[in-house]
Structures are given as structure tokens and as C-alpha cells.
Amino acid sequence: MGFFKKKDKDKPPHIEIDIQKEIKKAEKEEKALWIKCSSCHELIYRKEVERNLDVCPKCQYHFPYSVQNRINLIFDKGTFVELYRGIEPVDFLKFKDTKSYKVRLQETRESLNRNDAVVCGQGKIKGIDALAAIFDFEFMGGSLGSVVGEKITRLLEEGAGKGIPVIVFCASGGARMQEGILSLMQMSKVSGAIYKLKSQRIPYITVLTDPTLGGVSASIAMLGDIIIGEPKAMIGFAGPRVIKETIKEELPAGFQRSEYLVEHGMIDMIVPRKEIKQKIHQLLSLITT
DSSP: OOOOOOOGGGSOOOOOOOHHHHHHHHHHHHHHTEEEOTTTOOEEEHHHHHHTTSBOTTTOOBOOOOHHHHHHHHSOTTOOEEEOTTOOOOOTTOOBSSSBHHHHHHHHHHHHTOSSSEEEEEEEETTEEEEEEEEOTTTGGGOBOHHHHHHHHHHHHHHHHHTOOEEEEEEEOSBOGGGTHHHHHHHHHHHHHHHHHHHTTOOEEEEEEEEEOHHHHTTTGGGOSEEEEOTTOBBSSSOHHHHHHHHTSOOOTTTTBHHHHHHTTSSSEEOOGGGHHHHHHHHHHHHOO
């Protein structure tokens, strides 16, 4: 018998660990457990916020709420049916900034499984039929483009034709710059459809969430028969920073927040998210009977 060298394949495998990578991974997982409030700037346990309908338990700031969560919150279970799902945006202007509009649309549509920034449908709110449009801020900032305008116009026309109330949940940075004048045209298009609905004395209710700005605030949002704001929502045409830099003056405390607007008679009421279904049902019960 003689000595022999053990083959390399019999050695235990050598595992290399990238310490920095593991630290970054752990930090990312830790951050995912916590969320910073945009209003009070406190760090809050994410699950606690989610259990509270995405409302800060410390200051009651209402975080942006997903379309599906809002549908589940507002409509009776199993009653909501989406409308006009197949309408898709077109890159009319061949617009390009750091990316082409076509690429931006494709990436956003694939990530959200949605064709554009609004979901329209019909359902029941405690037994009362209602049509609703719900903006998705994750889709290019909830911007108002040709598809958003077309879908909301069709919804309003459907409400006028069937005699069913229409509710719009707004969350938008304004008109979609990639569509230029075509996006701005949607303001007058939708406003005309709102006028037709109102002329038949069919209720049109808007719920303004954080943020509701630009062309959406100047048309869809502020034309409601009843205008409801979520607590601490930013509502206005231009943002406060732009206004401050333009007029070179300090703005009042809470300027362009729901509380400031209701105090100055620009919106009708502020309703917390957990009470919104009951409040809309109460309003519909009063004005549809």
C-alpha cells in the first residue's frame, strides 16, 4: 500500500459569499418591511399600514391605494364588472424623451397588466347600481391621455343612457405630455359628457385622492355635483412649489390640501377611506330616490 492524493472532486465545495451583496439584500428586505409616511415622515411597519387600508396610523395620511383594493373596498363583493378594457393608447406624435412613448407604454402595460391609467366599470354599492372610473397613479402618474378621456366619456354616456350615477376616483398628475394637444382636448371632451349627464339630473360624484393635479383637477375632478376629498390629499392645478416660485411668496399652511380646500369652499367634504363606501351609499340613497 502507498500514499495517494485525494482527488479534488472529493473535497467539499468551496462556497464564496459576497458579503456586500448579502448586506444589501438584507437591507432591502428590511426596508420592504417599513414605509415612510409622506406627511409626518415617521417610519411605520408596512403591514400595520396595510391593515389600516393604507392609512398612516400616526397622522391619518392616506397613501395611494391600488385600483383593485379600491374596487374591493367600494363595491359589493362580486358585483363589479370592468368595461372598455380593450381600448389601447396610440403613439400619435412619435414622442420621445429619454425613451420613446411607445416603449414607456409597453413597459408600463406589461408591469401593471393594464392598458392605461383608468379602470372603468359597473357594480353595486350596498345594492345601488353605480358606474365608476378609478385612476391608477402607477400608470404614468395617472395622466390624462386619449384613452383615459375616451373611457370616462363612454362611462358618462352610459350613465346618461341608463340613468345610473357615475363616480370618479381621481389620482393624477395631469394631462399626458407625450400626447400633446390630444391630451388637453380630453378635458373639454369629458366636460361635455359631464354636462350631458347633469342635464338629465343624474348624480356625478368625484373623490379626490392624493394627488389630484393639472388637467384632471381642472375638468373631471372639480365638476362633481358632490366633491369629496380624502384626508391630506394634494389637490390643485400646479403644485405648491411651482406656485411659490412663480409668485415669490410664502404659501399659507396646508395650502392645496383637502383640509384647506374644504375650509375655503372648494370641495364639499373630507371622508376617511374606511368611511367612503358608507358615505357614497348615503349620498346615492338621498339623491337617487
